[in-house]
Amino acid sequence: xxxxxxxxxxxxxxxxxxxxxxxxxxxxxxxxxxxxxxxxxxxxxxxxxxxxxxxxxxxxxxxxxxxxxxxxxxxxxxxxxxxxxxxxxxxxxxxxxxxxxxxxxxxxxxxxxxxxxxxxxxxxxxxxxxxxxxxxxxxxxxxxxxxxxxxxxxxxxxxxxxxxxx
Amino acid sequence: xxxxxxxxxxxxxxxxxxxxxxxxxxxxxxxxxxxxxxxxxxxxxxxxxxxxxxxxxxxxxxxxxxxxxxxxxxxxxxxxxxxxxxxxxxxxxxxxxxxxxxxxxxxxxxxxxxxxxxxxxxxxxxxxxxxxxxxxxxxxxxxxxxxxxxxxxxxxxxxxxxxxxxxxxxxxxxxxxxxxxxxxxxxxxxxxxxxxxxxxxxxxxxxxxxxxxxxxxxxxxxxxxxxxxxxxxxxxxxxxxxxxxxxxxxxxxxxx
Numbered sequence: 382x383x384x385x386x387x388x389x390x391x392x393x394x395x396x397x398x399x400x401x402x403x404x405x406x407x408x409x410x411x412x413x414x415x416x417x418x419x420x421x422x423x424x425x426x427x428x429x430x431x432x433x434x435x436x437x438x439x440x441x442x443x444x445x446x447x448x449x450x451x452x453x454x455x456x457x458x459x460x461x462x463x464x465x466x467x468x469x470x471x472x473x474x475x476x477x478x479x480x481x482x483x484x485x486x487x488x489x490x491x492x493x494x495x496x497x498x499x500x501x502x503x504x505x506x507x508x509x510x511x512x513x514x515x516x517x518x519x520x521x522x523x524x525x526x527x528x529x530x531x532x533x534x535x536x537x538x539x540x541x542x543x544x545x546x547x
Numbered sequence: 548x549x550x551x552x553x554x555x556x557x558x559x560x561x562x563x564x565x566x567x568x569x570x571x572x573x574x575x576x577x578x579x580x581x582x583x584x585x586x587x588x589x590x591x592x593x594x595x596x597x598x599x600x601x602x603x604x605x606x607x608x609x610x611x612x613x614x615x616x617x618x619x620x621x622x623x624x625x626x627x628x629x630x631x632x633x634x635x636x637x638x639x640x641x642x643x644x645x646x647x648x649x650x651x652x653x654x655x656x657x658x659x660x661x662x663x664x665x666x667x668x669x670x671x672x673x674x675x676x677x678x679x680x681x682x683x684x685x686x687x688x689x690x691x692x693x694x695x696x697x698x699x700x701x702x703x704x705x706x707x708x709x710x711x712x713x714x715x716x717x718x719x720x721x722x723x724x725x726x727x728x729x730x731x732x733x734x735x736x737x738x739x740x741x742x743x744x745x746x747x748x749x750x751x752x753x754x755x756x757x758x759x760x761x762x763x764x765x766x767x768x769x770x771x772x773x774x775x776x777x778x779x780x781x782x783x784x785x786x787x788x789x790x791x792x793x794x795x796x797x798x799x800x801x802x803x
Contacts, residue, residue, distance in 0.1 A: 446693045447685065448590035451744045458724045499694060499729030501722040 410466035410474040410481060417463045417482075424454040434460075438496075457496060462504045475502035584746040596688035597738050597797060598769035599753075600776050600785060603661045604802035605763035608649075613662050613764065616755030617645045620739060622723045629717050642713035644736040645752055650803075659803060662752065662764070665690060665711040665736035666788065667797030673703035673712065682733075688769070688797050689738055699731040708789050711735045738766070769797065 417423065423430045424437070437455040444450050453459070464482040465473045476483045477497045487494055618624040621644060628637045650659040671690045673682045681697035684690050692703075704712045712735040719728050725741040728734065739750040753764040767776035785799040 442695055443693075444590075446691070446695070447683065449587050449685065449687070449740070449744045450590060451586035452588035453586075461724075498718075499722065499727040499732070501724045501727070505721065505723045506725075 409468050410478075411468060412466075414467040415464050415482070418466075420463075423463075424459075457500055458504070461500075461502065465503055473503035477502050587744045587746070591685055591687040593686045593688075594770060596769045597667065597743065598688065598767070598776055599667075599738070599750075599798045600765045600779050600801065601661060601798065602763045602765075602783075602801045603659050605761050606660050606662065607759075607761055607763075608658070608660045610660075610759065610761065611647055612755040612759045612761075613752035614643070614645045614647055616751040617664075617736075618643075620751035621726045621737075622719075622721070622728060625719065625721045625723075626715070626717070626728075627720060640714075640716065642715060642734065644711075644713070644734075646710070661800060661803070663709060663711070663788075664752075664798065665707075666709050666794070667736075667738065669795035669797070671794065672706040672708065672792075676702040676706040678702065687743075689740055689743075690735070691737055691740065692732065692734055694727070694729065694732045694734070697732040699733065701733060703733055707735075708792060708794075 413419075423434075425433075438457055438460070441453055441455045442457070445453070445456065461476050465476050466481065468474055474481055477494065478484060479488070483494065483497075486492075615624075623642050623644065626642055628634075628641070632640075645662045645664045648661055648663045650661070651657070652659075667688055667690045669684075669688070671682070671684055673690065674684055677683075678700060679696045679698055681693045681695075682690070682703045683693060699714065701714055704710075704714065712733050714733050715728060715730050718730045722728055739747075742750065748767065750764075750766050753766045756762065756764045765776045765779050767774035769777060769780075771777060772781075780799065783801045785801050786803050787794070787796045787799055788803075
């Protein structure tokens with residue numbers, strides 16, 4: 382009887398795993414797909430990073446903005462580049478999306494982040510290829526495709542070329 | 548084992564490269580004329596002052612190459628028109644780092660077109676009025692906004708005689724890694740600081756202007772007597788816009 386139950390549980394679990402793998406869709410991050418997942422530790426040891434990562438980033442932001450130093454191991458762009466996970470299509474999943482690297486702890490610790498009201502949540506090059514641009518747009522954090530559609534339409538109607546000053 | 552050997556060699560090479568760089572840099576002459584395409588590791592210094600010379604006689608009427616290049620480079624084309632805003636309203640308020648300006652001499656009817664952008668003043672009024680210190684002048688002459696401390700009061704926009712600054716009114720749909728941007732902050736031309744800090748020495752507008760064959764924009768280091776911009780300035784008569792304000796602008800014009 383018990384054995385039967387265990388067996389059923391096991392089969393159920395295996396099936397569940399299979400199904401969840403089968404339906405890993407666009408927009409759903411794949412476990413272990415971040416660069417950071419393949420590394421032993423971050424730029425400092427893990428306990429230090431857990432407690433002090435914000436000190437590093439905040440210090441660096443002043444140095445970068447005011448002194449122009451970009452060669453660093455503690456830039457926010459570096460955090461995102463390394464910790465962002467990819468979905469089944471290889472597209473980066475926004476780092477502040479529910480369940481992703483930044484969001485996981487901050488949600489639990491009830492920390493409200495302001496980084497991503499300005500900073501990109503996925504590595505975004507200048508001049509992204511049009512198709513990439515579309516992909517990134519489609520993956521934008523929690524963004525309703527309809528809203529994107531709307532914003533896009535607004536962009537087109539609003540992009541008069543000539544600006545004449547006074 | 549072979550990995551370790553490689554590592555040793557790499558260390559040696561990197562040390563050798565550093566030594567070579569140090570000897571080259573020592574006289575201080577080559578510091579700003581050599582463009583090494585690597586991220587900046589040392590703080591910017593006042594040994595460099597970035598500046599621009601715009602030849603309005605070469606600036607073609609109706610050409611908006613620099614404006615469009617700036618929009619793409621800095622993600623300004625990704626900012627959508629707010630819902631309900633009229634086109635006129637949008638044109639007046641949309642973020643723009645370069646504007647195409649037309650001047651008409653009423654006596655002679657001569658029309659001049661010129662790009663107007665942040666003039667990167669030595670004594671910037673926007674910095675004077677900023678209540679939080681967000682608007683600042685970097686050691687190498689760039690006038691920038693530290694958006695971490697900008698509270699969006701827009702005093703700087705009022706103070707700027709060149710109407711060079713823009714305000715971001717709405718949430719930004721797509722942000723680029725190099726040019727972060729968010730609702731509620733003021734911004735203006737940065738002389739493509741993300742390029743300069745990577746060791747590049749051109750701006751997007753300059754590249755676009757050259758590509759179109761106009762060559763109206765020359766960008767470079769004003770303190771380097773051998774730079775293209777210094778050479779051109781020593782040859783041609785140049786003016787500052789609103790020179791009466793004595794701001795010592797980093798952008799100068801010829802043919803005005």
